[in-house]
Structure formats: C-alpha cells, structure tokens
Amino acid sequence: MVHTLERLVVRHTHRVPVPSRKGQGAAAARQFDIALMSVGFKLSGELFTALSGCEEQTVTALAARTLETVRELVGDHVRHNAYFLRFPAGVPDTVEFWTECLVKALADEEARPLVLDRLGDGVLDLLTLPAYGRYPHTYEELLAAHDELVAAAGDRVTVLHPGGALLDEVSALYLALAGSRTPLGDEHLADLAVLAKRQAHGPQPAEIPVREVRAVVNKARLQAGAGLLVDTVTDVLRLACALSDGDVTLAQPTRFRAPSRPHRRALLAALDAVVAGQPAKLADVPRHREAWKRLGERLHPHEYPQWPHAAEVFAVARGERRAPSLAGRVEALLAAGEVGGAAGLLAATAPGALFRALDRLVRTAAEGPEREAVLAAAERTAGQVSGRVLLSLREHVQNRATEGPADRTVPTVPTDRTGPEGTAPRRVFVNRSGGAWVTEETRAALPGAAAARLTALLDAEVRRRLDVPERVLVDPDMLDVALPLSGRAAAAGLGTLPRGSVSRIEGELLRFFTYWKQTRYSTDLDLTALLMDAGYDTVGWLSYTNLASVEGAHSGDVTDAPDGASEFIDLRLGAVRGDFIVPQVHVYSGEGFDRLDESFFGFMLRGAEQGGRPFEPRTVRMKSDLRGPGRIALPLVFQRDAEGCWHARWLHLHLRGAPSGNRVEENRVTFAVLVRGLVERTPLTVRHLVGLMAGAGSRTELWDGRTPAPGEPVTYLGLERPEGLAAGSRVITPGNLRDLIPA
Structure with a gap:
C-alpha cells in the first residue's frame, strides 16, 4: 500500500517523498539521476541534495520504484516493436x-x-x-537494427522535485482531489478512491463541491464508519452507484448489487434525513426515476418503517406520488410565455440552473421589461453560482453569434486561412465521455447588448472571487492552456493539456505512436494521420492502406496484440502539404478502448539527424491513455498558422464509429466537419484569468526562466515547476490548474 501511495504522489505532482532515514546517499542519488535521464526525467538540485543525505539502501529502493513509475508515465514500461524492421527507413510501397x-x-x-x-x-x-x-x-x-539516439538540446527533460513525508504528501493530494472545483476524470476518480480509504478519518477539505467526487468520498467514509456528506437525494443515489462500482456521474445505468444491511440502513437513513429537512428535494427524483426504481428493489424501504420519508422517494419514482421537477415547472412557465417568471423561479431555487439556461431565456424573452427581468435575475444571483459555471457561461457567450458587438477573445493561433465562403455556422457538442458531434446552428443570435452585459457581469464576478496575489509570474507557453472547466476534458498521462489548449510544436520530425494489449480477444487498432488543407479538404493520409508518402511513413499494420503491439507514423513537418494533421486511432476489430488491458497514444519530436529506435522516451512530448467508450480516438490536431509555425490543439475525443472496419477513408468528411467546429471555437484560457488578475491589482509579468527568479514569494503559472523560486511561492501547472478556478 505504501508503494501505491508513493506512486500516486509522483504521478500527480512530480514530487518524490523524501525518506527520513539519514545517511550517505550521494552515490545512489547520482545513479538515480543518470537512470532518470535515459527516459527524459531528472532530479532537481533540491531533490538531489535531499536524497544525498539519506540512507544509500533506501535511496536505491526509492529510485527503482520511482523509475518504474516515470517509465510508465512516458510509455516506456512496454516493448515497442515496429512491423518494418528499419522504420522509418525501408518502408515499401x-x-x-x-x-x-x-x-x-x-x-x-x-x-x-x-x-x-x-x-x-x-x-x-x-x-x-x-x-x-x-x-x-x-x-x-x-x-x-537501430543506432543509439543522438542527444539533442531539444529533448524533453521533466524535473522531479522534493516532497515532504509520504503521509503528508498523501494527505495534501487527497485534499486537492477531494476539494476540486471541477469534475475529475475517471482515472483521477479511481486514484481518489484509493486515497479516500486511507483518509476517511483524516483531514477533510472545507467543502466537496463536485457531486461525483463526493460520492467516491462517501463510499470510503461509509466503509470506514464515518459520517456521510449528503444534502440531496441524488447524493444518496450516487453513493449507491459507487457501492455497486457503477457510474457515479449517472450518465450510464448501474446494475445495483444488494447492499449489506448496515449499508442499506445508512442509505435509507440518509434519504430520510434529506427529505425530512427539505421535502422539496423530492423534485429531484423524477430525473432519475428508473435508477430509483432499480435501487428500491435492492433497499426494500418497506421493511424500515422508522424512515418514512425515505419511502416517499420510491413512491415518487413509481409515480404513486407527484413531485413536479424544477425543469417541468420551468417548461410550463415558458410554454405559457412567462419567461420572466421562469427566470425568477430559477433564481429563487437553483441559480446555477438559471445561468445554464440564460442563452435560451435571453433569446426567448421579448425585448424590453421581460428581457430586463431575465438579466436582472442573473445579476441578482451571480454571487450564488459556482465559479466553474460562471466561466463556462463566459466561454459560451464569447463563442455565440450576436446581433451586435460583443467581447470576444483573439484566437490563440493567428491564421488568415479561413474555410470556404458561405459555410453555415456549426454547433459542436462534447459529452462527459468525450463523445462529440456537430450539427447546424439553428438558434437565433444572442442580442448584442445582452451578450455584452452578461460578459461584463461574469468578468466582474469572477474577478471579485479570484485569489489575487501580489505578484504573478507567467510562463508564456501557459497562456494558451484552456481552463479545465471539466476534468473529463483531458486524458490521464504525461504532457496532456485540457481540451482546446494550444501549444507550440518545435522540431523537424513528428512521430505518433500507439500501443495496445488485448485482454481476451484478438484486437486490431490502426494508427492513421489525416492531412487537410486550409479549407478542411483532404490532402492525403498515412495508414495501413497508404504506407508511404512525401510527408513520411507508416510503420506497418499489426493485427493481433496478445503480448502488446505498437504502430508509428513519422512525418517531416517541412514536407507536409496541408495545414492540418489529424492523428487518429481506429478500432478495426476486437475489443474497444475501455476493454483493452492497456492502450495509449502519444507523439515524439526529434531532429532529422538524431536517429534512434522507433520509440525513444527522451523525445516523447505527450502520452495519454486511450480509455473512451467509442471506436475512434481523436487525441489532438496539429495546425499550421499564417507564419508557417505548427501548433497542437488538444481534443481528447472518442467517436462512436462502426462496430468494426473503421477506416480513415470512410470518415474523412466527419473528421473535417468536427475538426473545423472545434478549431474555430475559442476556449477560455489562462490568459483570460491572468488578465482579470491584472485588472484586480496583481503585478503580472511573463517569465521564461532564463533570468534569476525573484527573491520574494510569487505565484507562478507554467507548464512545469521551475527551480529557484523563493520559499512560500505558489506554483500552478496543468496538473493542478483546477485550483485556479474560483469557488
């Protein structure tokens, strides 16, 4: 268990808990550093010094465990073979x-x-x-068959920093995940479950605002005999799903198992307390009526007359008692033309729901007193809405067509390459699981004055809530990182950024890789790169049906992976004819991404003369797990701007695809429409919050680490934690960027 906890700390924070045993560990620390450099990692000066003062045997054991963890982070824990022996040379027609x-x-x-x-x-x-x-x-x-990789200054180096005692690091990581203000991805929820078991009786965050996170914590607390944290009936339903190892987001149905009697009593008692305190909470039941019916068959509430209010929940689910939902009451008011009344009802009962419905309410309201009532309700309740909802609406408004001028941030990748004239506006949908689809925009434009008023309201409220530090240093590469308004907008791995983020690409050779290992059935994954021009028309592709082109080469098709298999695509960026490169991983046959024993995707950057094996961990810039529900994965897209520079734009999407036989040739139009809809959308980025901080009085300045760090504590925003910051400095990286979202 100790090793598992240590692994979680290193993976999430890039901090290594320093052992307490003192000794002469300098030689072991030096060997540790050399071993790390072979996979693109390195000890910070502070960590090297700390380990040098520890017992040598302890440092050696720590080094072995840490090296195993970081090798898995970068994808070097498996053997990456290529079908063609001398790839990228020797690829045939x-x-x-x-x-x-x-x-x-x-x-x-x-x-x-x-x-x-x-x-x-x-x-x-x-x-x-x-x-x-x-x-x-x-x-x-x-x-x-391959020479050693020639080291280059551009090779990736990820620095590991010193941590405190293991238990202190575990507690801090638990508090950070449990107290997250944005939803966590499946991988982070699984890690939180491990931490929550140990921390059930330990320090807890001041609040747990994300409901599915609360369900994971409640499961651990229930199993440890601690009190539950519930204030809605849906909290209890999520907990029941967690106890059955189901989906706590409630997006997928859970097959409930019969709970033990103590757990049954705890669930019914919690339901009874919620409804007894606020009977109006019964209105939440119809939304998940079928799930409540199935759960009732397992809980047998009629056997526990001491909790009559719990029985009311299941009576509502069965339709024996009426409890009109808030959504139903709002729809009834809108059907009657009472838009102001609908806004007032939402403002009084669910301010968050009001803000999620503002686009529709503003468009539906008649210009004049009715629209004024809607906007006034928003202004009156803005202080009661979570920061994540405020920022989500801010991003939504800046991407909506308006009837007049409205504040809109400048696209992060400057380009004069626009699509064909007359193309109809598109609306992009991305669900919790990363599934995406595009449809025509059929909504009326937002009134320009209303959009401008909402923008000013949202910016003012977020600025008021921000923790405004005295001095902020910002890595320029961090400015175009999208705010993680949903933890499911980024896959777990190394170097991944939230959906919509843009990062620079510097190198001559771009190499994609995918690895998979099947669980039970023969599985064939296909790595493909689609090339499109400025108008999103196909220029060409590399796949098993087109192994070589002027742009590069494919490593060859592998159709079975009982012991694991890899495929690669090598691209010479200077030779690419199009303006977009869209790497994809297709499930051609066999197990889907969620059923494979392991599957991941990544890309490497290297110089033309570096050589080396098809997979070189020091050149890996990104590695992300492939764990979505669809049969086609779209991790990111590469875009060339007006100056000819390449940028990566992060997607983290999983498309449904066909049950078998997925091929790029049959999906080119779908990819073009989807990529266009996402590329032309402007996300809310770190740049936006930095601007709000500056407007609130922070001294904000760009700092690339080439000059000495200030001698005073600062707040630093960057892709990685730098060395040399003064004690007491706060560091925000993509790993904990969620901490920047205001409460």
Whole structure:
C-alpha cells in the first residue's frame, strides 16, 4: 500500500517523498539521476541534495520504484516493436508490399486454399495472408537494427522535485482531489478512491463541491464508519452507484448489487434525513426515476418503517406520488410565455440552473421589461453560482453569434486561412465521455447588448472571487492552456493539456505512436494521420492502406496484440502539404478502448539527424491513455498558422464509429466537419484569468526562466515547476490548474 501511495504522489505532482532515514546517499542519488535521464526525467538540485543525505539502501529502493513509475508515465514500461524492421527507413510501397505478402501466401500450402477462395470472390483479404499483420522479427532484432539516439538540446527533460513525508504528501493530494472545483476524470476518480480509504478519518477539505467526487468520498467514509456528506437525494443515489462500482456521474445505468444491511440502513437513513429537512428535494427524483426504481428493489424501504420519508422517494419514482421537477415547472412557465417568471423561479431555487439556461431565456424573452427581468435575475444571483459555471457561461457567450458587438477573445493561433465562403455556422457538442458531434446552428443570435452585459457581469464576478496575489509570474507557453472547466476534458498521462489548449510544436520530425494489449480477444487498432488543407479538404493520409508518402511513413499494420503491439507514423513537418494533421486511432476489430488491458497514444519530436529506435522516451512530448467508450480516438490536431509555425490543439475525443472496419477513408468528411467546429471555437484560457488578475491589482509579468527568479514569494503559472523560486511561492501547472478556478 505504501508503494501505491508513493506512486500516486509522483504521478500527480512530480514530487518524490523524501525518506527520513539519514545517511550517505550521494552515490545512489547520482545513479538515480543518470537512470532518470535515459527516459527524459531528472532530479532537481533540491531533490538531489535531499536524497544525498539519506540512507544509500533506501535511496536505491526509492529510485527503482520511482523509475518504474516515470517509465510508465512516458510509455516506456512496454516493448515497442515496429512491423518494418528499419522504420522509418525501408518502408515499401503499399501495393508492392501487399503483392509480396500474397505471393508468400500462395506458396504456403496451408494458407493457399483460403486465399484462393477469397480471390475467387474478387477480394484480397489481408488477414488471410500469413505474412501480414504479425511481427516478422523480435524486439531484440529491432534494437540491433537501430543506432543509439543522438542527444539533442531539444529533448524533453521533466524535473522531479522534493516532497515532504509520504503521509503528508498523501494527505495534501487527497485534499486537492477531494476539494476540486471541477469534475475529475475517471482515472483521477479511481486514484481518489484509493486515497479516500486511507483518509476517511483524516483531514477533510472545507467543502466537496463536485457531486461525483463526493460520492467516491462517501463510499470510503461509509466503509470506514464515518459520517456521510449528503444534502440531496441524488447524493444518496450516487453513493449507491459507487457501492455497486457503477457510474457515479449517472450518465450510464448501474446494475445495483444488494447492499449489506448496515449499508442499506445508512442509505435509507440518509434519504430520510434529506427529505425530512427539505421535502422539496423530492423534485429531484423524477430525473432519475428508473435508477430509483432499480435501487428500491435492492433497499426494500418497506421493511424500515422508522424512515418514512425515505419511502416517499420510491413512491415518487413509481409515480404513486407527484413531485413536479424544477425543469417541468420551468417548461410550463415558458410554454405559457412567462419567461420572466421562469427566470425568477430559477433564481429563487437553483441559480446555477438559471445561468445554464440564460442563452435560451435571453433569446426567448421579448425585448424590453421581460428581457430586463431575465438579466436582472442573473445579476441578482451571480454571487450564488459556482465559479466553474460562471466561466463556462463566459466561454459560451464569447463563442455565440450576436446581433451586435460583443467581447470576444483573439484566437490563440493567428491564421488568415479561413474555410470556404458561405459555410453555415456549426454547433459542436462534447459529452462527459468525450463523445462529440456537430450539427447546424439553428438558434437565433444572442442580442448584442445582452451578450455584452452578461460578459461584463461574469468578468466582474469572477474577478471579485479570484485569489489575487501580489505578484504573478507567467510562463508564456501557459497562456494558451484552456481552463479545465471539466476534468473529463483531458486524458490521464504525461504532457496532456485540457481540451482546446494550444501549444507550440518545435522540431523537424513528428512521430505518433500507439500501443495496445488485448485482454481476451484478438484486437486490431490502426494508427492513421489525416492531412487537410486550409479549407478542411483532404490532402492525403498515412495508414495501413497508404504506407508511404512525401510527408513520411507508416510503420506497418499489426493485427493481433496478445503480448502488446505498437504502430508509428513519422512525418517531416517541412514536407507536409496541408495545414492540418489529424492523428487518429481506429478500432478495426476486437475489443474497444475501455476493454483493452492497456492502450495509449502519444507523439515524439526529434531532429532529422538524431536517429534512434522507433520509440525513444527522451523525445516523447505527450502520452495519454486511450480509455473512451467509442471506436475512434481523436487525441489532438496539429495546425499550421499564417507564419508557417505548427501548433497542437488538444481534443481528447472518442467517436462512436462502426462496430468494426473503421477506416480513415470512410470518415474523412466527419473528421473535417468536427475538426473545423472545434478549431474555430475559442476556449477560455489562462490568459483570460491572468488578465482579470491584472485588472484586480496583481503585478503580472511573463517569465521564461532564463533570468534569476525573484527573491520574494510569487505565484507562478507554467507548464512545469521551475527551480529557484523563493520559499512560500505558489506554483500552478496543468496538473493542478483546477485550483485556479474560483469557488
């Protein structure tokens, strides 16, 4: 358990808990540092000094565990073989390669009958060719065929910093995750569950605002005999889902297991207390009516007459008692033309819901007193709405077409490349699981004056709530990082940024990689790169159907991964004909991303003369887990701006796709429409909050780390924690960017 906790701390914070045993560990610390450099990591000066004063044997053991953790972070914990031995050199022409595989199959007495049968139908089935899709060489033979990587100044170096005692680090990490003001992704929720078991009786955050996070914490508290944190009936439903290892977001149905009697009593007692205190909470039940019915079959509330109010919840779910939902009451008012009344009802009962509905209410309200009533309700209740909702609405408004001038931030990637004239506006939807779809924009434009008034209101309220430090240093590369208004907007991994973020790409060779290992069934994933021009039209692609082009090469198709498999795509950025590069991972057949034993995607950057193996951990700039529900993954898109510089724009999307046979050729139009809708959307970024801080009196300045750090404590915003900051400084990186969202 101790090793698991240590691993979580290193993975989330890039801090290494320093052992307490004193000794002479300088030699072990030096060896540790050298080993880390081989995978693109390094000890900070402070951490090296701290470990040098520890017991040598303890440092050696710590080094082995930490090295294992960071190797997994970057994707170096598995063997990355490539189908073509000398990739990216020696990649054959696609048709010639297929012909060679066919000739070998016809010479194989065992394979010949099946191949001829398929050819008789006019089909060349690549999967029937013995030489196709299976590694023709071992991993050791691949290593022998490649020279060592030539070190370059541009290779990635991720610095590890010293932490405190392990238990202190664990407590701090638990408080940060449990107290998050934005929803956590599935991986972070799983880590929180591990931490919550240990911290159930320890220090707790002042509040747990995110409901699914509260469900995970409540499960640990219930199992540890601690009190529950519930104030709505839905909190209890989420807890019941957590106890059955179901979906605490309630997006997917949970198959409830029969809880133990103590747990059954705890759930019913919590329900009874909520309804007894506020009977109006019963209005939340119809929203999840079917889930309540299934849960009632497991809880048997009729057996516990001492909690009559809990029984009312299930009576509402069965339709035996009326409890009109808030949404139903609002819809009734809107149907009657009482827009001001609907806004007043929401303002009095659910200010957050009012702000989520403002676009519709403002458009529906008649100009004059009715629209004024809606805007006045928003101004009256802004102080009662969470900072995340305020910022989400701010981002929404700046991306809405208006009838007049409205504040709109400048796009983060300057470009004069616009799409075809006359293209209809598009509306992009992205759900909790990263599923995305695009449709035509059918809503009327927002009134310009109302949009401007809302923008001013939202900025003023967020500025009022911000923790405004005296001095702020900002890494310029951090300015275009999107605010994590949903934890599910970024996949777990190394170097990942929230959806919508933009980061610079510097290098001559861009190499994508994907790795997967099947659980039970033969699984074929296909790595593809689609190239599009400024008008989002297809220029070309690299995949198993097009192994080589002027832009680069594909490493070859692997169709089975019982022991794990990798595919690569190498691109020479200077040779790319289009303006967009869209890497994708397709499930061609077999298990989906959520069912695979392991699957991840990443990209490397290196110089043209560096050489090395197909996978070199020091050149990995990003590695993210692939764990979405769809059959096609779109991790990010690369865009060339008007000056010819490349930028990565983060997507973290999972498209439904087909059950099998997904190919880039059949989805090019879908990708073009989706990429256009997302690229032309302006996210709310760190730049926006830095501007609000400056407006509130902070001394904000850009600092790239090339000059000495100030001698006084500062708040630093950057992609990684720098060395040399004064004691007492606050550091905000993408790993804890959620802390910047105001309460």
